[in-house]
Amino acid sequence: MRQMSAMRILVAIGVAALLVTTSIAATAQQKVLRTQFRTAETGFDPQQRDDRYSVGIMENIFEPMLTYDYLARPVRLVPLTATEVPKPDENGTRYTFKLRPGILFADDAAFNGNKRELVASDIEYSIKRFRDPVNRSPYEWLFENKLVGLDELTAQAKKSGKFDYAAKIEGIRVVDKYTISFKLKEPDYNFLYVLALPNVVPVAREVIEKYGSNSNAHPVGTGPYLLKEWTPRFKIVLERNPNFRGFTLNEQFADPKDEWDQRAIADLRGKKLPLLDRIEIYPIEEEQPRFLAFMNGDHDVMLETPFAFINQVLPNGKLSDSLAKKGVRAFKEAQPEITYDAFNVDPMKSPTIGGYEPDKVALRRAMVLAYDNEQEVRIARKGQALAAQSMVPPGVVGYDPLFRVEANQHDPVRAKALLDMFGYVDKDGDGYREKPDGSLLTLNYKYNARNDENRQLAELFVKGMNEVGLRVTSLPVQFSDLLRDRKVGKYEIGQSAWIADYPDAQNFLQLLYGPHTDQSNDARFRLPAFDRLYEKSLTIPDSPERNALYREMNRLIAAYAPWRMGVHRVFNHLMYPWVKGFKKHPILYTNYMYLDLDVAARDKAQGSR
C-alpha cells in the first residue's frame, strides 16, 4: 500500500515536472515582436479615429470587406471578409458584396459567452456610425453625399438628437444574412477603395452599446489579433485572436525580381498566418530614444528611421557596416504622400497673395520658382525624398512619372524676371521688393514648431525667397494651431502634407476642388476650369482618358500656383535578421499578420534578455 502511494507521488511529481518543462518551453517559444510607433495613438474605435497610428493598430484587430494584397505593386484590391471584389453595377452607382459565412468576432463579455458571427447588418450598422453625429467621426466625409438616404438620416438625427439605426435606406440594403448592397447617389469608381480603408470595418453593435463612451478602449473585431493590454500613449499589446480563421500568403501577384517578395515567400510559404503570438508596440515620439531602442535590440523593427540618424544608418545610401554585420536590413519606401506649402488664394483672407489677377498669380509662381526643392532633398531630407513634380505621388493610380512642367522647377532668374515684370520691385533700395503700388511687401510663413526638420524647411523657404528679394517672416506655431489656421484661412503661406487614404490621384486632387473650401481645400482655391475637370474625373473609371484629365488638372495647378509642391518622402524601415516576411505596404501601416520571428536566432544574438 505504502509502495503504491510512493509510486503515485513519484508519478505525480514526474507529470508536474513534465508540465512545468512544457510550459517553460512553450513560453520560450512564444513569438513576441517588440516594435515602436513614432507618434502616440489616440484610441481604437474605427469610426471615431483617423490618425495613422491608431489605424495601424486597428488594421490588426478589425477587417474590412476588401483589403490590399500584401505583395502586389502597384497595389491591388483583394477580398478579405467578402467572397470577391464586386464589379460596379448601374454605371458605377451600385456595389453588392457577399460575406464569407463563419467569420467570428473575437470573444468579448458583450457576447455573453456566445460565439458571434459577422453578418451583413454589422456592415450596415458600422457605416451608419460614420454619420451618427454623436461619433464626431473624422471620416464622416467618406459617406457624405454618397449613399442614397444616408444624408437624410443624419439630418434627422441632428434634429431629434438620436440616430435611427433601424431605419432602412436605399443606399445600404441588407439583402440577406451575408449580402449587402450599396446604392450611390453619383457614380464613384473609387468606392471600393473606400471600403478597403482600415476604418471602414464592422463593429458589433452589442460591443459598442456595452462600452458606450469607452469604445475606444474596447476594440472587438474579426481580425487576427485582439487588444490584450493598453497603457495609452505608452504601450499597446496585441495577442492572437483565437477565433481567427487564419490564412496563407498569396503569391499570385509577387514580383519574381523583387528580393523582398522572394524572401517573404521563402519565409512564409505554406504557413498558416498569423505567426506572431504577441506584439508589443511602444509609442516613442523623441527620435533619439526611438533610434537607440532599436540599436540596443530592445525593438526588433523600426519603422521610419528618424532623418536625424540617416547618415549613421545609411552613409552614402548604403547600410552602415556595423548594421550590415548584425544582419540588419533596410526597406526603402517612397510613401504615397506629398509635402507642400499652401498659398492662401482667397483674396478676402489673404489680400497680398490671394486672387487670380495676373500680378497675384505671378507672385505665387515666382515663389514656386524661387524655392530650391533639390536643396531641400539634399540638406533637410538628407537625400531621403523625391522632389514632387505634381500633386500625385508615385504608387498612386494616376501618377505620371513623365509629368514635369517648367513652372515647378527651381529658377531664381525667372522668378526675379516675373516679379520685375509685374511691378514687384525694390523701390526704396532696402534689398527687398515692394508691392506694385509701392507699399511694404512682407509675407508670413506658418510652420509646425514641433521639430527641427520643419524649422529647417522654414529657413530654406525664407532663404529662397530672400534670394529673389522677397521678405518673408516665418512663424512657428503648434501643430494643432496650424491645422486650425489653415482650416479657417488665417494664414498666407502654410506648411502642410497629405498622405493617401486610398491609392488614387482623386484623393490628392480633391484638396484643390473649389467646393471643398472650408473642408480639405486649405488653399481655398476656386478655379471653375479645375472643378469641371475634377467632377468629370469622378464619373470615369481608371483609364487613359481619366489620366489625361488628371494631367490637365496638374497643369492648371502649375499655372495658378495655389501650392508650392514639396517632396514625396522616402522612409527607411529597419529590422533585425530574425524578423521574417517583411514588406512594407504603401497604404497599410502595419504588417504584423505577415511577419514571423526566429526566436532562437534572436536569443542567440542577444543572449537571454
Added chain:
Amino acid sequence: MAAYIIRRLWQMIPTLAGVILLIFFLFTYFGGDPALVLAGKISNPEQIENIRKQLGVDRSYAYQLWVFVQQVFTFDFGRSWSTNEEVSKIILTRVGPTLTIMIPVLVIETILAIVLAIGVAYVRGTLTDRTIMIICTVAMSISFLVYIIVFQWLFGFILGWFPVQGWSESFWKNLFTYAPLPIMLAVFVGLAPQLRLYRSFFLEEINQDYVRTARAKGVPENVIMRKHVLRNAMIPILTNIGIYIPGLFVGSFLLEVFFSIPGLGREVVTAVNRSDFPVIKAITVYLAMITMLVNLAVDVMYKFVDPRVQLK
C-alpha cells in the same frame, strides 16, 4: 495653530476663484476653437458646429464657466477631447511614474545640496570652494536637453549601464532599473543651482554675530554648524523646497519624453500638442491647489524649525 490653518484654508477660496477665472479666460480667448482641431482632415462647417455642440463650447460663457467651477469642485473634468479617456483617470494613472522619479530626485538633491553647501560654506574662499563654484557655473550653463542626449547615449547605449528607455508594471523594477538614469540626470542638473543657493544661505548665517559669540565661548565647530547655522538656514531652504514641490507632480517632461516614462509631464506635452483643453485645465487647476497647500505646509513647518516664528 488650528485657527491659523483654518484661516489660511479660507483664504484659498478667493485665490482659487482667481485661478479659475484666469484659466477660463485664457482658454476661452486664446485657446481658439477646439472643434477645428478635432474635426479631422476633411470636415465642413456643419460638422464643426456639431463638434462644438458636443463639447459644449457653443453654450454661453456663463454656462461654460459654471460647468468649469463644478468640474473643479467635483474633481471631474470629464473626458479628454482627443482620446475620450476620463481626465481623472489620466491624472491618477500618470502621477505614480512621475513621483517615482521626482521624489527620489527631491530627496537626493536636497540632501546632497545641503551637505555640500554647508561644506563649501565652511571652507569659503579656499581653492575647493572656488573650484566647486566654477564647476557649478559651468554645469548650469549647459542645457538640460544636452545632458539628457549625452547621458542617454553614453550610459544607456555605449556603456549599457542603464536601459536606454522603458517602464514596467513593477514599482521596484521601475525604481531600481528604469528610474536611476533619469534620477541621476535630474540630480546632476538640479544640484548646481541648489548648491550655490544653499551656500549663500549658510554663508549668511556663518557671518552672523551669534556664530562669532558661540565660537568665542568655545562651542565646537560641528555643534555650531549643525545646531546653529544649519537650523537657521533651514527657513530659506524650506521655502525653496516648498517652491519646488508642486513641480514634482508634473515632473520633468523632457525626462519623461526621452525615457518613455508614462508620467504627467508627458501627458501635458501631448495635451498641448493636441489642444486637449480638459486635460490641460485639470492639471493647471490641480497644480494651483497643490501650490497653495504646500505653501501652507511650509509656513506651518517654519514653526517647528524655528520656535520664534509666530503663526498669525
